Amino acid sequence: MPNAPLADSIEAIRRAARLLVRELGFMGGDFAGGDLSPSAVHALIEIAASGVTAGGVTARDLGFLLHLEKSSVSRMLRKLVVGGDVEEQVGGDGRVKILALTEAGQRRVMAIHAFARAQVSAALARLQPGQERVVLEGLQLYAEALSAAVAYSPALPAVEIAAGYRSGLIARITQMHALYYAQNSGFGQRFESVVAGGLAGFSDRLDSPRNAIWAALRGGEIVGSIAIDGEDPGVNLAHLRWFITDGAVQGSGAGRRLLAAALDFVDAQGFEATHLWTFSGLSAARHLYEAHGFELVEERPGQQWGKEVLEQRFVRQGR
Known part of the structure; x- marks a missing residue:
C-alpha cells in the first residue's frame, strides 16, 4: 500500500486529471471547437503530424498511437472519409492503404490547433510569470510516465537515444525525411538530394x-534523429538540424528526448x-519548438526544397 503522503498525491493528481478532462470537453459537447469526437480529433492530428514509414500512416498505426481497437478505428475512419476530411491511398506495395488529409481535413486541423492554442493561452494568462514552465514540465513528466508501459513493453523494445555517427545513419535520416515530406509537403528528388548532401558534409565535421x-534507436533500428551544427562562421550560434522521428515511435516521447539531448548539449x-x-x-513541430523556448523571428518565401x-x-x- 502507498504511504500516506504518496496516497494524498495520488488522489490530488486524480482530482486534477478529472477536472482537466471535463474542462477540455471530453465529457460531451463541443471538443476542440468542432463537432468531432476526441478520438477523431486526435486521429486527424496524428495523420497530419506523423512521420512516414513504408509509405505512410495506416489504420493500424492509428490504433497503436491512440490505443484503440481495430473496429473502433475502422468506424472512426469511415466517418472521417465520408465527411471529406481523410482520404485513403494505395501504398507503395499495393497491399496497404495509407491515410492522408484532404484540403478540408487540413483546414480542420489548422482550426483545431488554433482553438487549442487559444485555450492554452487563456489558461496560462491566469498564472503568475514563470508558472507556465512548472505546468509544462509537470505535464511532460506525467505523460511520459503514463506512456512508459507502451514505450517500454517487452513486445516493443525501449527507445534509446544514442550520440554519434553509426553505420547507415546518413541513408536512414535521408529516407525518413524524403518519405515524410513527399507525402506531407509534396517535396521530391531535389529535397532528398539537399538533405543527403548536407548531412554527408556535416558528418565529415x-x-x-x-x-x-x-x-x-529501437531494437537497433534508427527511428529518429537530431543534430547540432555549431560551426556557423563568426558567431557563437548553434544550428539545430535534421530533427525527425519515425511514425512508429510517435507518442513514445522519443522526439522530446532527442530535443532535450540536443538542447542539453547546446x-x-x-x-x-x-x-x-x-x-x-508543420503545426506539431512548431508546438514542440515553442514548448522548449523557441520563438519565431523570421519568415520568408523559399524554393530551395x-x-x-x-x-x-x-x-x-542561451541559458
Whole structure:
C-alpha cells in the first residue's frame, strides 16, 4: 500500500486529471471547437503530424498511437472519409492503404490547433510569470510516465537515444525525411538530394567538439534523429538540424528526448542562441519548438526544397 503522503498525491493528481478532462470537453459537447469526437480529433492530428514509414500512416498505426481497437478505428475512419476530411491511398506495395488529409481535413486541423492554442493561452494568462514552465514540465513528466508501459513493453523494445555517427545513419535520416515530406509537403528528388548532401558534409565535421548528432534507436533500428551544427562562421550560434522521428515511435516521447539531448548539449557548450529553419504548416513541430523556448523571428518565401514554401526561422536564447 502507498504511504500516506504518496496516497494524498495520488488522489490530488486524480482530482486534477478529472477536472482537466471535463474542462477540455471530453465529457460531451463541443471538443476542440468542432463537432468531432476526441478520438477523431486526435486521429486527424496524428495523420497530419506523423512521420512516414513504408509509405505512410495506416489504420493500424492509428490504433497503436491512440490505443484503440481495430473496429473502433475502422468506424472512426469511415466517418472521417465520408465527411471529406481523410482520404485513403494505395501504398507503395499495393497491399496497404495509407491515410492522408484532404484540403478540408487540413483546414480542420489548422482550426483545431488554433482553438487549442487559444485555450492554452487563456489558461496560462491566469498564472503568475514563470508558472507556465512548472505546468509544462509537470505535464511532460506525467505523460511520459503514463506512456512508459507502451514505450517500454517487452513486445516493443525501449527507445534509446544514442550520440554519434553509426553505420547507415546518413541513408536512414535521408529516407525518413524524403518519405515524410513527399507525402506531407509534396517535396521530391531535389529535397532528398539537399538533405543527403548536407548531412554527408556535416558528418565529415563530427570531429569538432561544437558539432553533435543523436539517433533514436529501437531494437537497433534508427527511428529518429537530431543534430547540432555549431560551426556557423563568426558567431557563437548553434544550428539545430535534421530533427525527425519515425511514425512508429510517435507518442513514445522519443522526439522530446532527442530535443532535450540536443538542447542539453547546446547549454553545456555555452552557445549564445540556437536557431533552426523550418516552414509554415508543420503545426506539431512548431508546438514542440515553442514548448522548449523557441520563438519565431523570421519568415520568408523559399524554393530551395524544389517547391515554394514560407520558410520560418525559430530562435532559442542561451541559458
